[in-house]
Amino acid sequence: MQTSSISVGSNSSEGIRLLQPQSFLHSEGYGELALLSKRKARTELRIGNDSLNELIKKGEIKTTRINKRDKIPYVSIQEYINKVSSERVPEFDKYENDNEDDSIAMANKIIQDILKGG
Numbered sequence: 001m002q003t004s005s006i007s008v009g010s011n012s013s014e015g016i017r018l019l020q021p022q023s024f025l026h027s028e029g030y031g032e033l034a035l036l037s038k039r040k041a042r043t044e045l046r047i048g049n050d051s052l053n054e055l056i057k058k059g060e061i062k063t064t065r066i067n068k069r070d071k072i073p074y075v076s077i078q079e080y081i082n083k084v085s086s087e088r089v090p091e092f093d094k095y096e097n098d099n100e101d102d103s104i105a106m107a108n109k110i111i112q113d114i115l116k117g118g
Contacts, residue, residue: 030074031074032074032075032078033073033074033075034073034074035064035066035071035072035073035074036071036072036073036074036077037069037071037072038052038070038072040072041061041072041077044074044077045077045080045081055080056070056072060080060083061076061077061080062076063076
């Protein structure tokens with residue numbers, strides 16, 4: 001993780017560390033090949049044990065077994081977050097087929113309803 005530091009005050013022996021944009025790519029310095037414990041994965045996702053186990057059970061988050069312990073690839077967490085984030089984007093596709101006249105008529109109707117107190 002690349003950081004730069006600046007000093008605060010003249011007698012300060014420790015500086016404030018400013019994060020570079022690259023440092024936001026991987027939390028805690030995890031690389032794409034990092035394997036996390038369930039505890040670390042819960043911390044990254046900020047969810048409880050039951051929620052994590054449910055995501056694993058549904059196949060939303062992948063695990064691998066190493067030395068009799070389940071590990072979660074960091075890339076699996078990133079994929080899950082990207083999937084959940086993209087699902088929250090509103091769908092505007094259904095409005096793309098409306099022609100301009102229909103859109104203007106709908107806007108005028110809404111305005112008229114507001115002016116009438118409706």
